[in-house]
Amino acid sequence: MRELLVVKSGGPAAFVEWQAAFAAVAPGLELALWGDPALDPARITHALVWDPEPGALARLPALEVIFGAGAGVDAIIADAELPRHIPLVRMGVEGAAQRMGEYVAWAALGLLRDQRRLAIAQAASRWDYFEPENTAPERVVGIMGLGVMGTRAATMLQGLGFGVVGWSRTEKFVPGVRSFVGDAELAAFLAESDILVVLLPATEATRGLIAAPLLACAKPGAGLILAGRGTQAVIPDILAALDAGQLSGAVIDVFDPEPLAADSPVWAHPKVTVTPHCASLPSRRERAAYVAEVMARHRRGEALPNLYDPLRGY
Ligand code: NDP
Numbered sequence: 001m002r003e004l005l006v007v008k009s010g011g012p013a014a015f016v017e018w019q020a021a022f023a024a025v026a027p028g029l030e031l032a033l034w035g036d037p038a039l040d041p042a043r044i045t046h047a048l049v050w051d052p053e054p055g056a057l058a059r060l061p062a063l064e065v066i067f068g069a070g071a072g073v074d075a076i077i078a079d080a081e082l083p084r085h086i087p088l089v090r091m092g093v094e095g096a097a098q099r100m101g102e103y104v105a106w107a108a109l110g111l112l113r114d115q116r117r118l119a120i121a122q123a124a125s126r127w128d129y130f131e132p133e134n135t136a137p138e139r140v141v142g143i144m145g146l147g148v149m150g151t152r153a154a155t156m157l158q159g160l161g162f163g164v165v166g167w168s169r170t171e172k173f174v175p176g177v178r179s180f181v182g183d184a185e186l187a188a189f190l191a192e193s194d195i196l197v198v199l200l201p202a203t204e205a206t207r208g209l210i211a212a213p214l215l216a217c218a219k220p221g222a223g224l225i226l227a228g229r230g231t232q233a234v235i236p237d238i239l240a241a242l243d244a245g246q247l248s249g250a251v252i253d254v255f256d257p258e259p260l261a262a263d264s265p266v267w268a269h270p271k272v273t274v275t276p277h278c279a280s281l282p283s284r285r286e287r288a289a290y291v292a293e294v295m296a297r298h299r300r301g302e303a304l305p306n307l308y309d310p311l312r313g314y
Pocket of ligand 1: 070071072073096100144145146147148149150167168169170171182199200201202203205206227228229253254277278279280281312314
């Protein structure tokens with residue numbers, strides 16, 4: 001059967017860009033826009049999706065592989081009717097980790113130099129001279145989620161001179177990074193971390209984790225960088241911790257829901273920098289190349305990389 005890839009990642013304008021990206025890396029691959037009324041669902045063999053409508057993937061009888069348009073597939077597995085027998089491949093583009101590392105390095109340096117205070121002063125044309133309290137080698141960054149993203153961020157932070165510790169479900173061996181494991185070692189991990197970086201997947205275990213009980217165990221005056229998923233954070237608790245001085249500053253990329261509401265108090269908070277879920281989005285060309293490569297592997301009957309694991313939940 002001829003392969004046909006349906007795309008649901010952005011609207012019709014984005015689809016035109018997807019077409020250009022796939023034309024460059026996989027000329028000849030037939031592409032269709034999700035929801036095209038002229039499309040026969042029985043012809044769809046592959047789907048590249050970010051947030052398909054619940055039940056829609058289950059109605060594609062010839063579907064062989066589902067590709068998540070991002071590293072996190074939480075918006076796909078939220079579908080109760082998701083056909084679980086069909087492999088779900090998470091986006092595993094090499095450049096994604098580099099971009100995330102750059103974002104985390106930028107955010108950590110921004111917290112170190114109180115970039116938010118500088119931005120507020122500049123907006124008011126005010127010469128607000130102050131000296132940073134610490135340099136990078138005097139600070140330890142604690143990374144929650146030492147996976148593909150977290151490991152690259154760790155290496156780049158080390159390059160800037162930061163000390164780095166990590167927290168994950170299972171033990172990790174990253175040079176120079178002390179590994180803390182599971183709930184039992186969370187408090188010890190927090191006690192080490194001057195800046196917390198959240199790079200966890202959205203699962204039942206991580207839902208609502210960044211909330212008052214955890215923040216109370218953080219080092220007084222810790223910084224916070226949230227770039228995993230919005231469901232992991234309880235924003236009112238974070239704002240309260242900032243107001244109380246328990247947190248000194250936050251850089252937040254992910255929210256629930258997105259986009260962040262225009263009337264949210266987060267926007268104007270003097271200690272929060274907001275970014276619009278842009279920490280690490282590889283180009284369409286990079287992602288198209290990855291999808292085309294995995295489709296070729298599937299055609300050859302080879303094992304697929306980066307599969308969603310229902311037992312782990314991510
Ligand atoms: P990986 O699967 O490579 O790594 C996930 C890490 O999280 C692993 O170290 C894993 O530990 C750890 N982890 C998972 N569950 C728990 C838990 N309950 N307790 C402690 N540690 C846990 O994912 P990536 O690094 O590729 O991506 C991580 C997340 O970053 C994505 O799921 C997505 O939500 C987010 N992301 C955000 C982007 C943005 O632009 N803001 C862009 C890309 C990703 P173990 O290996 O031991 O299971």
